Amino acid sequence: MDHAVDVHDAVVLLDRFPALAGLSLKLRAGTVTLVQGPNGAGKTTLLRMLAGLAPLERGRATVLGYDVATEPRLVRASVGLLSPQTMLYDDLTIAENLSFWATLAGHDDVDLMAALERVSMAPFADQQVVTLSTGQRRRAAIAVVAIRRPRLWLLDEPHAGLDQAGRDVVDGLIEDAIAAGATVVVASHELDRVRPLATHVATVAGGIVHSFETVNAGASGA
Amino acid sequence: MSTALSRPHVASTSSKLTLVLGVASLLGLAVLLVFSFVLTDPDQRVFERGADLEPLLTGQGDAVRLLYVHFPVAMVTYIAFTLNAIGSIAVLWKKSTWWDNTAAAAAEVGVLFCGLTLATGSIWGRPIWNTWWKWGDVRLMTTTILFLIFIGYLAYRRTMSDSRVRAKRSAVVGLIGAINIPIVYKSVDWWQNRTLHQQSTLRNRSVEDLTLFTMIFGMVVFMAIFAWLMVHRFRIGWLEHQTETVGLEAAIIERRAQTSAAISDAVTDSRSSAETGSD
Amino acid sequence: MREIWALARKDLRIEARSKVVATQIVPFAMVILVLFGLALDADSRTLRDLAPGLFWVATLFASVLAIQRSIAVETISSTFEALRLSGAPAWKLFAGKALAVAIQLLAIETVLGLGIVVLYRSSFQDPVLIVTAAVAATIAIASAGSLYGVLAVGMGVRDTILPMLLLPIMMPVLVAATRAFGDGLGTAALNGWTWAGLLGLLAVVYATAGALAYAVVIEDT
Numbered sequence: 078m079d080h081a082v083d084v085h086d087a088v089v090l091l092d093r094f095p096a097l098a099g100l101s102l103k104l105r106a107g108t109v110t111l112v113q114g115p116n117g118a119g120k121t122t123l124l125r126m127l128a129g130l131a132p133l134e135r136g137r138a139t140v141l142g143y144d145v146a147t148e149p150r151l152v153r154a155s156v157g158l159l160s161p162q163t164m165l166y167d168d169l170t171i172a173e174n175l176s177f178w179a180t181l182a183g184h185d186d187v188d189l190m191a192a193l194e195r196v197s198m199a200p201f202a203d204q205q206v207v208t209l210s211t212g213q214r215r216r217a218a219i220a221v222v223a224i225r226r227p228r229l230w231l232l233d234e235p236h237a238g239l240d241q242a243g244r245d246v247v248d249g250l251i252e253d254a255i256a257a258g259a260t261v262v263v264a265s266h267e268l269d270r271v272r273p274l275a276t277h278v279a280t281v282a283g284g285i286v287h288s289f290e291t292v293n294a295g296a297s298g299a
Numbered sequence: 300m301s302t303a304l305s306r307p308h309v310a311s312t313s314s315k316l317t318l319v320l321g322v323a324s325l326l327g328l329a330v331l332l333v334f335s336f337v338l339t340d341p342d343q344r345v346f347e348r349g350a351d352l353e354p355l356l357t358g359q360g361d362a363v364r365l366l367y368v369h370f371p372v373a374m375v376t377y378i379a380f381t382l383n384a385i386g387s388i389a390v391l392w393k394k395s396t397w398w399d400n401t402a403a404a405a406a407e408v409g410v411l412f413c414g415l416t417l418a419t420g421s422i423w424g425r426p427i428w429n430t431w432w433k434w435g436d437v438r439l440m441t442t443t444i445l446f447l448i449f450i451g452y453l454a455y456r457r458t459m460s461d462s463r464v465r466a467k468r469s470a471v472v473g474l475i476g477a478i479n480i481p482i483v484y485k486s487v488d489w490w491q492n493r494t495l496h497q498q499s500t501l502r503n504r505s506v507e508d509l510t511l512f513t514m515i516f517g518m519v520v521f522m523a524i525f526a527w528l529m530v531h532r533f534r535i536g537w538l539e540h541q542t543e544t545v546g547l548e549a550a551i552i553e554r555r556a557q558t559s560a561a562i563s564d565a566v567t568d569s570r571s572s573a574e575t576g577s578d
Numbered sequence: 579m580r581e582i583w584a585l586a587r588k589d590l591r592i593e594a595r596s597k598v599v600a601t602q603i604v605p606f607a608m609v610i611l612v613l614f615g616l617a618l619d620a621d622s623r624t625l626r627d628l629a630p631g632l633f634w635v636a637t638l639f640a641s642v643l644a645i646q647r648s649i650a651v652e653t654i655s656s657t658f659e660a661l662r663l664s665g666a667p668a669w670k671l672f673a674g675k676a677l678a679v680a681i682q683l684l685a686i687e688t689v690l691g692l693g694i695v696v697l698y699r700s701s702f703q704d705p706v707l708i709v710t711a712a713v714a715a716t717i718a719i720a721s722a723g724s725l726y727g728v729l730a731v732g733m734g735v736r737d738t739i740l741p742m743l744l745l746p747i748m749m750p751v752l753v754a755a756t757r758a759f760g761d762g763l764g765t766a767a768l769n770g771w772t773w774a775g776l777l778g779l780l781a782v783v784y785a786t787a788g789a790l791a792y793a794v795v796i797e798d799t
Contacts, residue, residue, distance in 0.1 A: 478787070
């Protein structure tokens with residue numbers, strides 16, 4: 078495949094409202110794309126569509142070589158989506174959550190403690206999620222996604238609600254992904270933080286990509 | 300009279316077809332009532348009666364006239380729900396909006412006829428068996444459960460506004476409901492091993508010619524009524540679907556128009572919110 | 579298979595921590611038994627004869643709550659999406675959740691079984707039949723319930739529709755389980771094993787239907 082992401086004229090409905098109104102986008106493998114735009118522009122829906130979660134009303138999309146419309150399960154297995162909801166079970170501990178999600182993804186042989194250490198959450202491994210702060214939960218959620226070693230990272234406002242240490246963890250994550258040769262798409266309002274890491278910037282508004290530019294300064298591949 | 304079949308956009312749901320069906324149904328119904336209540340013989344005595352459905356409480360004699368309504372109405376019920384099952388399969392297999400519309404229409408008309416079946420059966424049964432309801436009668440139980448299943452189906456459809464989601468999910472509910480019917484029938488049958496329902500009249504050779512004719516005529520009349528209701532209901536659903544599709548085009552255009560207005564605000568907004576770290 | 583067990587264990591572990599079934603649903607089932615006793619105002623002989631039916635009606639009502647709880651565990655944490663994202667096939671997701679619900683239902687039924695012995699003077703004439711019938715019926719209820727539970731996910735209008743969708747479908751299970759228990763508790767002179775066989779068939783039908791349909795229904799959750 079030549080493009081990690083190839084979207085053409087995608088229309089995605091949220092209960093009859095066209096969140097994406099004919100969006101087209103092409104991203105090469107190994108790139109880091111910042112998706113910016115006003116609230117309600119369709120950034121979250123774009124990421125969800127790329128994750129294979131939102132069905133296409135019209136148009137077509139290929140992610141990592143898989144057709145989003147006909148092979149959504151293969152798409153989902155290959156991507157890692159970090160969304161504002163942490164998707165962790167409140168009554169379970171961090172370690173139990175991690176173990177569960179790893180098993181479901183077929184990666185239960187992975188070293189869970191190492192993954193937790195990478196996000197500085199190792200001391201909290203045996204604490205129930207309900208006792209943790211938003212920032213801590215977000216870091217745990219990052220570990221859950223990182224374990225899957227996805228080839229496409231979809232990060233939806235990853236820095237939101239995090240303190241300085243937490244933001245550094247996110248940046249470290251993005252760098253890890255780049256180093257592993259994955260493709261990264263980050264939807265964010267934190268332009269100053271993400272832009273330096275990015276190779277491209279897409280501006281989304283009104284459900285379509287308004288502009289797409291290459292940013293050389295961010296090509297920090299290791 | 301508008302001829303909907305020749306215009307691209309249907310403004311009303313009536314047409315030559317429905318006019319013909321409607322008139323034929325009405326006439327047929329009138330004729331049927333004359334036949335069932337005047338011309339055919341009861342089991343014992345003949346009474347002059349008008350065209351009302353309340354049977355004489357003088358024994359089997361006249362109550363049997365209700366059969367000419369009850370039997371066709373029951374048959375139409377099963378046809379309607381079978382149509383729903385077929386439509387549900389088609390929706391899941393081919394994702395067809397046309398079939399979803401048909402399934403929904405069939406369910407609504409089916410529930411109506413099912414209610415009529417239960418009502419006419421109950422009225423018919425009262426003078427003969429001295430009860431409005433008989434637990435354990437196989438067909439009564441099955442029809443009642445069928446009624447409840449499809450009321451649930453219709454209620455469920457109303458909880459969803461996204462037509463694609465609604466089509467798929469109600470197809471699952473409809474299909475499982477349909478699969479259940481033979482199971483329900485068999486389990487009640489084993490449970491009771493007896494039924495108040497008389498054996499199928501059509502197979503009984505000793506039935507009089509006129510009775511047989513009236514019964515078949517009744518079938519035809521109610522099938523016509525069924526078709527008439529289905530066509531109207533289907534068209535209503537189809538109009539709704541077209542409204543949605545047209546609405547979508549407009550919504551897409553409006554959505555994209557947000558772009559130029561929003562785009563100049565976008566970068567400014569993002570820059571300022573980046574400093575505070577919130578959205 | 580390990581995914582299915584991981585899913586079920588996850589739900590059971592959450593229940594062990596939150597104790598919703600134990601503290602809310604089991605008492606509710608017992609309340610139903612008591613209410614029946616009060617409402618029917620009957621001597622212990624009649625209640626004993628009615629016990630099979632009352633047991634299963636109480637179980638069905640409790641199962642609606644148990645299934646709603648099973649679904650709520652996911653919607654509270656927005657994890658249905660994460661489950662879909664995990665890439666695990668839908669039938670395994672179904673099997674895991676249905677298994678957890680079935681285990682919880684069996685726990686509820688055990689308490690109810692004690693309840694009818696104490697409150698209705700029931701006696702277990704044929705424990706093997708009772709247990710076999712209960713297990714088969716529970717699989718049927720848990721399977722159909724898990725499927726319909728997902729169908730009923732949503733905010734507001736959709737929450738209250740689960741009983742109306744599930745209970746009419748469960749009618750053959752109710753008839754068969756009551757008859758089987760009638761034989762097993764010695765209150766009816768019939769062949770309970772035939773009915774247990776029907777329950778087994780229903781268990782297979784609903785487990786299959788759930789596994790097949792889950793892929794369709796879990797989208798758009």
